[in-house]
Amino acid sequence: MVVLVVAACSEHDRGAPRPEPERQRRVIEPPSGPVRPLPPHAIRADGVGPYRLGAALDELAGALPSGPRIETIDIPGVAQRSILRGEDDAIVIGGEPRGKASFVAVIGGDVARTESGVHVGSTRDELVHALGAAVDEVDRACDPHLVEPSGLPNARVVLDDGGRVAAIAILDEPARATPRADPPPEREDRVPASETEKLLAHIPGLVFAAPLRDPEGHDELLAVVRTDDAQQRTWMLRGFRAD
Numbered sequence: 001m002v003v004l005v006v007a008a009c010s011e012h013d014r015g016a017p018r019p020e021p022e023r024q025r026r027v028i029e030p031p032s033g034p035v036r037p038l039p040p041h042a043i044r045a046d047g048v049g050p051y052r053l054g055a056a057l058d059e060l061a062g063a064l065p066s067g068p069r070i071e072t073i074d075i076p077g078v079a080q081r082s083i084l085r086g087e088d089d090a091i092v093i094g095g096e097p098r099g100k101a102s103f104v105a106v107i108g109g110d111v112a113r114t115e116s117g118v119h120v121g122s123t124r125d126e127l128v129h130a131l132g133a134a135v136d137e138v139d140r141a142c143d144p145h146l147v148e149p150s151g152l153p154n155a156r157v158v159l160d161d162g163g164r165v166a167a168i169a170i171l172d173e174p175a176r177a178t179p180r181a182d183p184p185p186e187r188e189d190r191v192p193a194s195e196t197e198k199l200l201a202h203i204p205g206l207v208f209a210a211p212l213r214d215p216e217g218h219d220e221l222l223a224v225v226r227t228d229d230a231q232q233r234t235w236m237l238r239g240f241r242a243d
Helices: 002-015 057-063 124-131
Strands: 041-044 070-075 079-086 091-095 101-106 112-114 155-159 165-171 190-192 199-202 206-213 219-228 233-241
Touching (some): 041 165
Parallel strands (some): 041 112
Antiparallel strands (some): 091 101, 101 165, 190 199, 206 219, 219 233
């Protein structure tokens, strides 16, 4: 009889809820260092992610996760620039020594992209669809590998030989105004040798002309000629020799 009572008490104790041990509350300490965004960064008109145009290079150098890495390009009388590299060399920042950032360039495919999704590795068609065609400047010769998209005027996009984006640079400079295809200036297209001599040449579309004497003593006339149509503007250099 005693055994049965003990067993019943044991079964009763086994089914009773037991109080849970008090758990230690988890406390997350705030970060001790600065908090910085991680790639992919946004490519905007004012810079790339935390790398902003106009920011002091010293300030940007101190914020690089890998520590300051500054290179100097010094060509006397031509160029003097300080260059920073960030995000495992996928982003290049440059400006005047001890000055402010004047450009930020992306040369890595996964580190940054525009709001419309253009990144290093995009095709020319994707670039044009997202940011518009290149700014048409008929008065300036342009490398076909360099695109200045109308949707991001202060950007310069470099294409490789396969037509894919190799680099995207954001420059701290105003966008160029798209020139108008104005007609050639009204100029006299008759070039007299002098006030008393006969007409030397009749040159349609003449823009500029100058006399030239070659090493053999021959007198020549060099003329710059411009012709316009609905699709293109053509410049030509023509030479004339008096017989």
